[in-house]
Amino acid sequence: MTPQNLHWLFFLAVTLVYLALSPGSILGMGYTAENLNASSQIIVNVGSWLTRQASTTSVNWPRHGILELVFEIPFLLLSRVFFGSSAEWADRLLALEPIIATSLLCSLIFVWARRLTSSLVWGYALALAAAFGTMLWPYAYIGLETTQSLFLLAAGYLALGPERKRTWLRSFTFALTCVLAVSLKSNGIFLAPAVASLVFFYFSRDSSNVDWRSTRAWAKPLMALSVIAVLYSINAYTRSWSPAWSSGTLRTFAAFNAGGPLIVALNAISLLGSTNKGLIMYAPVVGLSLAALPQAYRIDRRVVIFAGLTLAGLLGGTSLVFFWADETWGPRYLHSSIGPLIICLACARHSLRFQFRREIPLMALTLCGVGISALGSSFYYGALHQAAIHSSRSTIEALQHDPNFNHIGFNLGLWKVWAKRGRPSEQPEHWPPAPRWWFEKPSDAPTLKTVDLRQYASPQPLLARDWSTLQSMPDQITWYIQLASLCLGISLLAGIGYLVWKDRVRPLPPARAPAAEFLATPVEMP
Helix, strand or coil: CCHHHHHHHHHHHHHHHHHHCCCCCCCCCCCHHHHHHHHHHHHHHHHHHHCCCCCCCCCCCCCCCCHHHHCCHHHHHHHHHHHCCCHHHHHHHHCHHHHHHHHHHHHHHHHHHHHHHCCHHHHHHHHHHHHHHCCHHHHHHHCCCHHHHHHHHHHHHHHHCCCCCCCHHHHHHHHHHHHHHHHCCHHHHHHHHHHHHHHHHHHHCCHHHCCCCCHHHHHHHHHHHHHHHHHHHHHHHHHCCCHHHCCCHHHHHHCCCCCCHHHHHHHHHHHHHCCCCCHHHHCCHHHHHHHCHHHHHHHCHHHHHHHHHHHHHHHHHHHCCCCCCCCCCCCHHHHHHHHHHHHHHHHHCCCCCCCCCCCHHHHHHHHHHHHHHHHHHHCCCHHHHHHHHHCCCCCHHHHHHCHHHCHHHHHHHHHHHHHCCCCCCCCCCEECCCCCCCCCCCCCCCCCCCEEHHHCCCCCCHHHCCHHHCCCHHHHHHHHHHHHHHHHHHHHHHHHHHHHHHHHHCCCCCCCCHHHHHHHCCCCCC
């Protein structure tokens, strides 16, 4: 079987497993409801225009602009074609969008890692670690950062992957991925340095054969920059119509006030290593990637520069605000850095054969990440926030730093509560636990409220729910689809693993040394 077929099979397998463990709904996640509402309004207006009818439906623009809706409208159109105006089926189909985006992201990691290491085993192992051993898995259901991360990695692959002729179509596609990476989310502006480096690397490859004094040589770079500028401006303009920004520019910029340089530095450290919200905690294999950066730099410094600017941009920009991490699972705003960092780990394994004994740290961290991400995928991420609200301790500082509000520990507690369901002697599970007062409790200390965790211990995946709770026909149909998807997806992953392991004795031809080629090529741009 060719590597290309294996890549597509891997995409299908990951999609099926993600689908099998999905809640089958996405409306309660983040701001998806406002996106669905705006998409539906756009569909109604376009339909009225095509049928030459007057439409009085106005569009309530979402906070991230129109470009994000481009990838959601097709799923809503499919829902209308097959299920009419059913809101329930629209929710079901829209939930597929982040699942497919995440599966494509992991498949792209497979492709890129395989090319860097000249090994199918390495490509499969790192893609599998990313798919199930990092917070990419829970976010396939939360769906807040998935498209941005996909197009950022796609732009990186087009700029730093296998060298191909820079045709007009390929250059336009590259520019499109760049502008989507910086436009789909408001925090995409923090990715501008990383994307700028990709633009430079893309057009400076093999620059010794280009006469930069010629006007023709600048045609494609200027086209790419124009596409980026125009589409970014259009999206920013539609973003300004959103009620989320109607409070005024000054209030928006007031958020960039974490509390001084020391607090900003501490926020950056917490984003990486905090037990409550640290990237290394929610994607343990990334810690191995960070340790391998010096070695990866010697192999291909362009990939490390891209990954470093991505992480630094997101880390530096997010640290400036007091909400550097919110109620979502892990460090949401660092989601886009995971793919590039995994690729750096692939660089560090360049020309090394995969050996189990040597890769015990990788396997251990991956297994640890699978357990953590499984907890994140098991329950609705907002359960912790809801419990915090009812306990009167819903502060951003508590979510970021209080050990009692650790999302991993909280979800583990929910599993324990769920496992005890139905027992006659079951008692209320009070949360949060009583604080440990230093020496003695002050006489005027306020009474601390607790909540019963039993009301939150409802697993998110449909497959884990009792059949008696699945009342609607869409839920029951989805349950059977998910059961079949789980069996088929796991079988495909096992089969792909067997094929790539069997192929380890016949590695692909050695990849070209991109670092040496890049360093030896003079850049003659004025």
